[in-house]
Amino acid sequence: MNSISDKNYIQQVSIDCVIFGYQNRQLKVLVPKLAYKGDFWGLPGGFIHQDEDIDAAAKRILYDRTGITDVFLEQFQVMGKANRSSRTFLDRLVELNADNPLLLFDRELRQKDYDWYTRRFITIGYYALVDISKVIPHKTNLDESIEWYPVKQVPKMIMDYNEMVKEALKTLRLTLDQKLSAFNLLPDTFTMQEVQDLYEAIFNKRFAQNNFPKKILRLNVLERLEKKYTGAANKAPYLYRFNKEHYNQLSSEEALLADY
Amino acid sequence: MNSISDKNYIQQVSIDCVIFGYQNRQLKVLVPKLAYKGDFWGLPGGFIHQDEDIDAAAKRILYDRTGITDVFLEQFQVMGKANRSSRTFLDRLVELNADNPLLLFDRELRQKDYDWYTRRFITIGYYALVDISKVIPHKTNLDESIEWYPVKQVPKMIMDYNEMVKEALKTLRLTLDQKLSAFNLLPDTFTMQEVQDLYEAIFNKRFAQNNFPKKILRLNVLERLEKKYTGAANKAPYLYRFNKEHYNQLSSEEALLADY
Numbered sequence: 224m225n226s227i228s229d230k231n232y233i234q235q236v237s238i239d240c241v242i243f244g245y246q247n248r249q250l251k252v253l254v255p256k257l258a259y260k261g262d263f264w265g266l267p268g269g270f271i272h273q274d275e276d277i278d279a280a281a282k283r284i285l286y287d288r289t290g291i292t293d294v295f296l297e298q299f300q301v302m303g304k305a306n307r308s309s310r311t312f313l314d315r316l317v318e319l320n321a322d323n324p325l326l327l328f329d330r331e332l333r334q335k336d337y338d339w340y341t342r343r344f345i346t347i348g349y350y351a352l353v354d355i356s357k358v359i360p361h362k363t364n365l366d367e368s369i370e371w372y373p374v375k376q377v378p379k380m381i382m383d384y385n386e387m388v389k390e391a392l393k394t395l396r397l398t399l400d401q402k403l404s405a406f407n408l409l410p411d412t413f414t415m416q417e418v419q420d421l422y423e424a425i426f427n428k429r430f431a432q433n434n435f436p437k438k439i440l441r442l443n444v445l446e447r448l449e450k451k452y453t454g455a456a457n458k459a460p461y462l463y464r465f466n467k468e469h470y471n472q473l474s475s476e477e478a479l480l481a482d483y
Numbered sequence: 484m485n486s487i488s489d490k491n492y493i494q495q496v497s498i499d500c501v502i503f504g505y506q507n508r509q510l511k512v513l514v515p516k517l518a519y520k521g522d523f524w525g526l527p528g529g530f531i532h533q534d535e536d537i538d539a540a541a542k543r544i545l546y547d548r549t550g551i552t553d554v555f556l557e558q559f560q561v562m563g564k565a566n567r568s569s570r571t572f573l574d575r576l577v578e579l580n581a582d583n584p585l586l587l588f589d590r591e592l593r594q595k596d597y598d599w600y601t602r603r604f605i606t607i608g609y610y611a612l613v614d615i616s617k618v619i620p621h622k623t624n625l626d627e628s629i630e631w632y633p634v635k636q637v638p639k640m641i642m643d644y645n646e647m648v649k650e651a652l653k654t655l656r657l658t659l660d661q662k663l664s665a666f667n668l669l670p671d672t673f674t675m676q677e678v679q680d681l682y683e684a685i686f687n688k689r690f691a692q693n694n695f696p697k698k699i700l701r702l703n704v705l706e707r708l709e710k711k712y713t714g715a716a717n718k719a720p721y722l723y724r725f726n727k728e729h730y731n732q733l734s735s736e737e738a739l740l741a742d743y
Contacts, residue, residue: 273565278563304536343493397661398658
């Protein structure tokens with residue numbers, strides 16, 4: 224049995240992912256719970272192989288928990304306090320699980336792993352935006368469960384993970400208009416009301432009903448499709464689709480402007 | 484003489500700072516040049532002590548080159564390609580400076596340092612916004628010079644530093660309106676025209692003369708002072724000051740909204 228320290232990972236650096244989804248008018252976060260006594264909730268995370276780009280590592284970690292890869296995934300913040308380590312949480316876990324044979328298997332290995340895991344860790348935070356209907360959350364062999372929690376009801380997590388969720392949400396809000404990232408949380412087609420519901424969930428506030436569609440349509444990235452079939456043809460709302468091509472064009476224009 | 488590897492730094496992680504200033508209607512970046520043959524330009528950078536917060540390390544690096552601390556300083560991007568290392572540049576430097584006695588001093592030490600420096604490095608990019616009139620750039624003992632370059636005329640730098648400047652500029656543009664960060668680049672008082680000139684320098688485009696003041700005043704963070712003395716009282720423009728208190732109030736409101 225190998226120790227984590229034998230694997231060729233970059234030392235003292237990790238990646239953690241805040242994976243956002245949207246369901247029932249609620250912005251949600253994917254939260255795994257560790258398969259040990261003590262109710263330890265965390266974030267999907269992992270380490271970086273020496274020969275692996277950090278973006279590729281984040282993609283791998285996201286894939287391991289969601290089974291999808293082609294999604295919005297960006298850095299938001301590095302957490303780098305000098306005292307940032309998993310020591311407090313791991314000590315508590317070991318204490319509560321003293322009778323767990325897995326933890327007792329090899330005392331020497333355990334010590335080696337313990338030393339590796341409990342050093343100071345700098346973690347690179349990534350946030351992902353996924354269409355929740357396309358994701359079947361996967362447990363790793365360390366997870367008891369993995370579930371979607373509304374951001375307002377995320378349980379108390381280990382280490383600084385609650386703060387990370389908050390920072391990710393800040394970045395999502397801060398850059399939403401320029402990155403047009405919200406549409407990554409919706410299914411392929413949607414009504415204008417569904418866009419407004421989503422924005423209201425993200426910002427946790429109401430937008431004026433008469434201004435919102437104007438503001439969104441002005442972005443010029445939505446393609447109007449047929450009316451949604453509701454039975455009552457008169458009041459049926461239009462369906463829209465996010466026009467990725469147009470958005471890419473916009474992005475290239477932005478890239479052009481960014482040249483210096 | 485000690486090797487860099489004996490110092491208690493976090494391995495394979497560095498910090499690099501893109502320091503922006505504004506002068507003569509140009510957005511500028513502070514660029515040091517190495518005191519070796521070969522025209523090697525870089526960015527102010529350094530490493531992280533094991534007992535030092537990453538934000539504190541960035542502050543220390545900024546202070547070492549500018550002599551100031553109380554300025555806008557934020558992360559913008561981690562550069563983390565698997566092949567990111569200083570090997571190519573260092574090999575070239577050693578080749579061109581074979582006659583430099585400093586590089587020949589201790590062959591064993593040199594090898595140890597070389598191995599340390601040329602491993603893969605993940606770097607955390609910070610950008611700073613400073614009032615250029617308050618900064619006297621400091622050379623370290625590795626610098627031949629350190630100078631302000633207009634962003635459009637930054638020389639070809641080592642490693643991926645040109646890309647980092649571009650990414651920092653992108654972040655500056657992307658978050659300018661929400662962070663109101665531009666005012667950090669101005670002296671304590673300024674005219675509306677000076678604000679517009681600054682915005683135009685940052686975005687490298689012109690804004691309509693009649694809309695711009697309205698847009699800026701609507702932010703509600705500028706305090707109008709007396710008229711600027713120009714000799715011709717009639718046409719003298721007003722001076723403004725960035726109202727930090729009001730901005731802090733706004734920020735707390737944002738923090739409140741960010742609660743979940």
